[in-house]
Amino acid sequence: MIASQSKLSKLFIKCKSENRAALIGYLPAGFPNQSDSIKIIKAMIEGGVDAVEIGFPYSDPVMDGPVIQEAAEVARKNGITMAKTLDIVKEISATGVPTLLMTYWNPIERYGPEKFAHDFSVEGMEGVITPDLPIEEAGVWLATAKENSIHSIFVIAPSTGDGRLKDVTSNCSGFIYAASSMGVTGTQTSVANTASALVERVRKISGTPVAVGLGVSNRVQASEVAKFADGVIVGSAFVKAVLQNPSDPATAVRKVAEELSLGVRER
Amino acid sequence: MLAEEDIAGKFGQFGGRFVPEALIGALDELERTHNEAMSDPVFLAELAHLNATYVGRPSILTDAKNFSKHCGGAQILLKREDLNHTGSHKINNVIGQALLTKRMGKKRVIAETGAGQHGVATATAAALMGFECVVYMGEEDVRRQSLNVARMKLLGAQVVPVTSGSRTLKDAINEAMRDWVTNVADTHYLLGTVAGPHPFPTIVRDFHSVIGNEAREQVLALNGKLPDAVLACIGGGSNAIGIFNRFIGDAGVRLIGLEAGGDGIETGRHASTISGGTVGVLHGTRTYVLQDENGQTVESHSISAGLDYPGVGPEHAYLHDLGRAEYRSVTDAQAMEAFALLSREEGIIPAIETAHALYGAMVLGKELGKDATILINLSGRGDKDVQTAAAWFGIEL
Numbered sequence: 001m002i003a004s005q006s007k008l009s010k011l012f013i014k015c016k017s018e019n020r021a022a023l024i025g026y027l028p029a030g031f032p033n034q035s036d037s038i039k040i041i042k043a044m045i046e047g048g049v050d051a052v053e054i055g056f057p058y059s060d061p062v063m064d065g066p067v068i069q070e071a072a073e074v075a076r077k078n079g080i081t082m083a084k085t086l087d088i089v090k091e092i093s094a095t096g097v098p099t100l101l102m103t104y105w106n107p108i109e110r111y112g113p114e115k116f117a118h119d120f121s122v123e124g125m126e127g128v129i130t131p132d133l134p135i136e137e138a139g140v141w142l143a144t145a146k147e148n149s150i151h152s153i154f155v156i157a158p159s160t161g162d163g164r165l166k167d168v169t170s171n172c173s174g175f176i177y178a179a180s181s182m183g184v185t186g187t188q189t190s191v192a193n194t195a196s197a198l199v200e201r202v203r204k205i206s207g208t209p210v211a212v213g214l215g216v217s218n219r220v221q222a223s224e225v226a227k228f229a230d231g232v233i234v235g236s237a238f239v240k241a242v243l244q245n246p247s248d249p250a251t252a253v254r255k256v257a258e259e260l261s262l263g264v265r266e267r
Numbered sequence: 268m269l270a271e272e273d274i275a276g277k278f279g280q281f282g283g284r285f286v287p288e289a290l291i292g293a294l295d296e297l298e299r300t301h302n303e304a305m306s307d308p309v310f311l312a313e314l315a316h317l318n319a320t321y322v323g324r325p326s327i328l329t330d331a332k333n334f335s336k337h338c339g340g341a342q343i344l345l346k347r348e349d350l351n352h353t354g355s356h357k358i359n360n361v362i363g364q365a366l367l368t369k370r371m372g373k374k375r376v377i378a379e380t381g382a383g384q385h386g387v388a389t390a391t392a393a394a395l396m397g398f399e400c401v402v403y404m405g406e407e408d409v410r411r412q413s414l415n416v417a418r419m420k421l422l423g424a425q426v427v428p429v430t431s432g433s434r435t436l437k438d439a440i441n442e443a444m445r446d447w448v449t450n451v452a453d454t455h456y457l458l459g460t461v462a463g464p465h466p467f468p469t470i471v472r473d474f475h476s477v478i479g480n481e482a483r484e485q486v487l488a489l490n491g492k493l494p495d496a497v498l499a500c501i502g503g504g505s506n507a508i509g510i511f512n513r514f515i516g517d518a519g520v521r522l523i524g525l526e527a528g529g530d531g532i533e534t535g536r537h538a539s540t541i542s543g544g545t546v547g548v549l550h551g552t553r554t555y556v557l558q559d560e561n562g563q564t565v566e567s568h569s570i571s572a573g574l575d576y577p578g579v580g581p582e583h584a585y586l587h588d589l590g591r592a593e594y595r596s597v598t599d600a601q602a603m604e605a606f607a608l609l610s611r612e613e614g615i616i617p618a619i620e621t622a623h624a625l626y627g628a629m630v631l632g633k634e635l636g637k638d639a640t641i642l643i644n645l646s647g648r649g650d651k652d653v654q655t656a657a658a659w660f661g662i663e664l
């Protein structure tokens with residue numbers, strides 16, 4: 001695969017032609033357990049998610065609020081590993097949707113960046129979001145990702161200064177992950193104002209698609225963000241749906257996805 | 268050695284900055300503020316004034332002649348950081364960072380704490396300088412260090428028990444980082460040890476270097492020569508770096524850090540990160556980490572809340588790899604033996620953290636013999652540990 005011909009890149013072109021934003025759904029690998037995790041992610045896709053971001057549950061998730069922390073703990077208790085995550089990536093990418101991984105840096109470093117990039121791209125993973133790897137520390141990773149034709153996706157924040165914004169965005173491929181606000185993952189009541197200002201700043205210096213995440217949880221918010229961003233990233237709302245509906249999490253997740261997918265089409 | 272560290276906060280392959288993008292601006296601001304402050308005579312004078320009139324510096328050096336008998340007769344010199352205001356070395360770093368907080372115009376400080384000593388020191392400085400103060404503390408540590416929880420509350424701080432993960436220091440740091448990411452505009456994260464992302468390992472070392480600077484002078488004045496070895500316990504490694512730093516250039520002086528061995532490294536229930544860990548990234552820095560094959564942090568275990576941490580400062584990792592410092596492991600039982608001995612022989616009840624270094628001296632003294640001089644950083648006093656010690660020794664309260 002050449003990165004520009006990835007399913008992810010084609011998705012953003014398609015969404016543009018349809019005058020809508022892409023809906024990117026996050027769920028942790030192995031949550032609540034290995035087999036249900038696959039069913040639930042598939043339900044999220046059936047509900048209308050355009051791309052999937054699979055999180056690798058980590059012991060010290062400093063970017064995550066209580067909801068995703070709880071999910072990561074459940075998945076870890078139920079024995080999630082890198083090897084099992086690889087199996088999930090394989091199953092999900094086989095559905096044809098662009099499949100990404102989101103992980104803190106230490107698990108990649110421990111697995112070995114080269115081996116990680118190789119093993120996961122073979123199973124269809126197209127990109128990696130690294131929320132605690134600043135660009136200054138990313139030299140080895142950027143080279144490795146490029147070699148394996150993997151999109152490297154970095155996070156930008158409202159506090160990112162103009163000079164830095166150029167450095168970070170020019171190293172992003174696939175899309176740029178714009179954090180809607182200063183804070184950790186979780187649902188928030190308002191997201192649009194700081195996020196639109198940040199996206200506007202990016203538009204002036206980069207042609208790469210921009211997706212907004214952190215705190216988007218419902219149809220109204222999704223449509224607000226879709227007015228200025230190319231993608232809407234939703235995580236905690238899906239996790240919450242699973243936590244609150246233990247008897248039928250897949251149906252609950254599908255419903256959330258259906259609502260949100262209407263939102264990203266209401267520009 | 269020090270030149271290496273100047274490369275963007277790196278200590279050889281260790282250190283650096285592995286944090287969410289939202290914190291980069293704040294870390295840059297902190298680095299800039301610290302650099303300016305350390306060459307500003309007004310700042311340095313204010314720091315020296317507070318050290319002299321509030322902390323109680325210089326701290327004295329005690330020749331522990333009775334305890335020496337248990338150390339193969341070697342001369343044991345105790346650098347008495349336990350006599351500082353609030354009862355440990357932690358205040359040195361706190362006063363420095365509190366002045367940096369003022370300089371940055373921030374009004375709120377947050378901190379993590381294990382033993383509660385750093386939390387108490389931070390609450391103290393916040394009271395002095397009029398900051399709002401929130402301290403994150405693992406639920407397990409809230410239980411075993413309840414005296415310090417009460418002290419923090421009396422000082423006007425809010426103590427937030429952390430219930431995630433292992434409910435100890437590691438998780439308190441996670442929670443403090445989350446607070447910081449969210450409130451970074453008006454909040455300074457007053458990190459309590461030489462770990463964390465750049466510039467913390469450098470800042471915390473700089474403010475604790477006063478320990479070694481004083482001690483080196485004091486030992487020279489007393490003996491007319493340098494000590495043979497300098498010992499300190501290692502949690503994140505701040506009291507150790509503080510006393511080591513001035514001696515790093517003295518090639519003949521052995522630097523030895525004592526890590527918490529818990530039930531023994533072989534049991535897997537320990538906090539000996541350098542002796543029993545592997546290279547990884549934790550809490551924003553590359554260093555030795557207790558982790559499994561998936562890169563998940565493994566919970567540490569120690570009777571001492573202040574050493575119960577699965578990481579270690581990056582400069583220690585570097586000094587270890589260079590061979591400039593040695594790191595040994597001391598079990599709970601060994602530390603408690605030294606705790607009891609120092610109390611009875613010298614009339615000094617040490618912190619359980621410190622007792623690990625004291626046991627290290629009992630072993631090293633026997634190795635080196637009676638002509639040796641061993642300088643120990645007596646990092647804190649044991650008042651906070653009375654409950655734990657009473658339970659250990661079967662004393663009814």
Ligand SMILES: Cc1ncc(COP(=O)(O)O)c(C=O)c1O
Pocket residue numbers: 355356381382383384385459460461500501502503504505506507572573574618620621646647648
């Ligand atoms: C008295 C005392 N010594 C040592 C430590 C360990 O910290 P560090 O390794 O940063 O000196 C603590 C931490 O709470 C402490 O209270």
